Every structure is written in structure tokens, then in C-alpha cells.
Amino acid sequence: MKRDKRLCYLCGRYVLPSDASRDHLVPKSVGGSDSLSNLALAHKDCNAARGVTPVSVMVKRGKPPRRLVLAPA
Numbered sequence: 001m002k003r004d005k006r007l008c009y010l011c012g013r014y015v016l017p018s019d020a021s022r023d024h025l026v027p028k029s030v031g032g033s034d035s036l037s038n039l040a041l042a043h044k045d046c047n048a049a050r051g052v053t054p055v056s057v058m059v060k061r062g063k064p065p066r067r068l069v070l071a072p073a
């Protein structure tokens with residue numbers, strides 16, 4: 001996950017390896033893939049706090065992730 005420079009895409013802070021998780025930008029439950037374009041580095045806690053809310057919904061609510069980088073659709 002070098003492209004993320006080990007920063008959480010949700011809060012923007014450094015992620016210790018012991019705290020790291022790979023978050024699916026589009027959850028697998030709604031057809032998201034395991035490709036790198038759909039994965040982002042996040043803290044386990046941030047990932048859990050986001051739950052299954054799709055990033056697109058977070059943006060609509062006015063609370064997008066700090067470091068969101070979406071692959072072109």
C-alpha cells in the first residue's frame with residue numbers, strides 16, 4: 001500500500017502496522033472488488049466507525065474522508 005504513504009484515508013493520520021486495515025471504498029457486499037483501486041489504508045477503528053456506509057454517501061452527507069482519492073468510475 002505504498003501509494004497511501006501509510007496514512008489513514010479517513011482521518012489522515014499515520015497508521016501503525018498493528019492498527020492497519022484495508023478498507024473497501026465500495027463494500028464487497030455491494031459488488032466492490034479486491035483491486036487496489038477499491039482498497040484504501042485505514043485504522044481499524046476508523047474503518048469500524050465508517051461501517052458499511054459507502055464513501056459516496058459520506059460525501060453526500062458533507063462528511064467525506066479527509067484523504068479521499070477515488071479512482072475514475
Ligand SMILES: [Zn+2]
Nearest residue numbers: 008011043046
Ligand atoms: Zn484513521
